[in-house]
Amino acid sequence: LVRIMRPDDANIAGNVHGGTILKMIEEAGAIISTRHCNSQAGEPCVAALARVERTDFLSPMCIGEVANVSAEITYTSRHSVEVQVNVMSENILTGAKKMTNKATLWYVPLSLKNVNKVLEVPPIQYARKEQEDEGKKRYEEQKLDRLETKQRNGDVILPVINPEPHTVGYSQSSLIHLVGPSDCTLLGFVHGGVTMKLMDEVAGIVAARHCKTNIVTASVDAINFHEKIKKGCVITVSGRMTFTSNKSMEIEVFVDADPFVDEPRERYRAVSAFFTYVSLSKEGKPLPVPQLLTETEDEKRRFEEGKGRYLQTKAKRQAQMQQAAQQ
Numbered sequence: 001l002v003r004i005m006r007p008d009d010a011n012i013a014g015n016v017h018g019g020t021i022l023k024m025i026e027e028a029g030a031i032i033s034t035r036h037c038n039s040q041a042g043e044p045c046v047a048a049l050a051r052v053e054r055t056d057f058l059s060p061m062c063i064g065e066v067a068n069v070s071a072e073i074t075y076t077s078r079h080s081v082e083v084q085v086n087v088m089s090e091n092i093l094t095g096a097k098k099m100t101n102k103a104t105l106w107y108v109p110l111s112l113k114n115v116n117k118v119l120e121v122p123p124i125q126y127a128r129k130e131q132e133d134e135g136k137k138r139y140e141e142q143k144l145d146r147l148e149t150k151q152r153n154g155d156v157i158l159p160v161i162n163p164e165p166h167t168v169g170y171s172q173s174s175l176i177h178l179v180g181p182s183d184c185t186l187l188g189f190v191h192g193g194v195t196m197k198l199m200d201e202v203a204g205i206v207a208a209r210h211c212k213t214n215i216v217t218a219s220v221d222a223i224n225f226h227e228k229i230k231k232g233c234v235i236t237v238s239g240r241m242t243f244t245s246n247k248s249m250e251i252e253v254f255v256d257a258d259p260f261v262d263e264p265r266e267r268y269r270a271v272s273a274f275f276t277y278v279s280l281s282k283e284g285k286p287l288p289v290p291q292l293l294t295e296t297e298d299e300k301r302r303f304e305e306g307k308g309r310y311l312q313t314k315a316k317r318q319a320q321m322q323q324a325a326q327q
Contacts, residue, residue: 001028001069004092005061011204011214013280016061018217019200021087021101022052026193028071029083029105030185036073036081037109040122045109046185047081049192051142052223052273053104054313059089060216060284061100066090068097074104075135076121081107082135106142115187115228142222149224149272155254157238167293171209172240175202179233190229195237195255195271199223202239203251203275210241210249211289213279218248221274221309229270233257242274243306244292250306251275274309 001024009020026049033047061067068088075082087101111117126132160169175198183194200217207215229235236256243250255271279287294300 010063013214014063015216019197022196023193024069025085028069032071033081033107044112045119047107051106055103056219059100061089166290171206173205175237184231188231198237199253202237206239206251207277211279215277218278219276223273229257233259242302247286249277
């Protein structure tokens with residue numbers, strides 16, 4: 001996919017929204033996985049997004065730059081497809097290019113005749129046996145993480161009366177959206193990219209309310225799509241601050257769906273993820289982030305959990321840098 005970034009893709013400072021990039025990443029992944037799943041004779045299907053692994057926003061993209069999104073299938077299980085997506089930004093005035101994103105997405109093929117039927121995936125040929133073994137390991141890890149995430153998805157965000165600045169209640173935000181035809185696939189459920197864009201918007205509002213500066217998406221932890229969201233649902237996208245370091249903010253975002261048009265049922269948790277933002281000056285330099293003030297035991301617990309994720313990611317990044325230096 002190739003597209004020039006326009007003003008409505010960016011914030012007031014000219015930085016392209018992370019949700020815009022996530023939406024393009026998902027579009028590329030959906031195209032290649034749907035093509036692959038229909039590459040052999042059989043029941044026609046559409047690939048639905050099940051999970052996005054952690055993705056880092058390596059470099060900001062700006063208005064006027066061209067986004068080049070490329071996708072490759074790297075592993076197939078019996079019922080799922082792993083897609084690796086790279087995003088390059090190009091300055092068409094100078095020709096300069098830079099890598100902005102790398103992402104891993106998982107899709108499952110759903111029958112066009114029966115949206116609840118998952119079809120089998122045609123296998124791919126691997127250049128080396130190690131590639132298949134490594135892919136299988138990634139598949140098992142994400143499968144386990146999806147299960148663990150779904151088990152802790154009972155939280156809700158309640159309004160706080162007269163919250164103090166820099167508390168969780170002060171910046172928490174929600175967005176309500178009626179799912180229409182333009183949001184949906186051929187099967188009538190929401191595109192994963194549409195959902196991720198809304199999640200990034202809410203997370204961005206939370207981050208901006210907390211620090212009152214220009215903010216940009218730094219990374220997105222694994223996004224898990226627990227259940228499909230159908231056309232006609234009303235979705236509530238909620239976000240709250242969970243952790244702050246000196247220069248970053250972690251925001252938990254989840255999506256709840258109310259399907260009241262075709263098949264009334266109880267509200268359910270459809271998607272969940274953690275977004276990380278950084279605060280920038282007018283010159284694009286990182287700014288210190290106000291410390292999050294935790295008040296309840298749950299807020300303190302979530303802060304410590306977020307701190308653990310932050311330290312784990314930091315240690316992993318340092319190990320990768322040391323490994324790269326040795327090579």
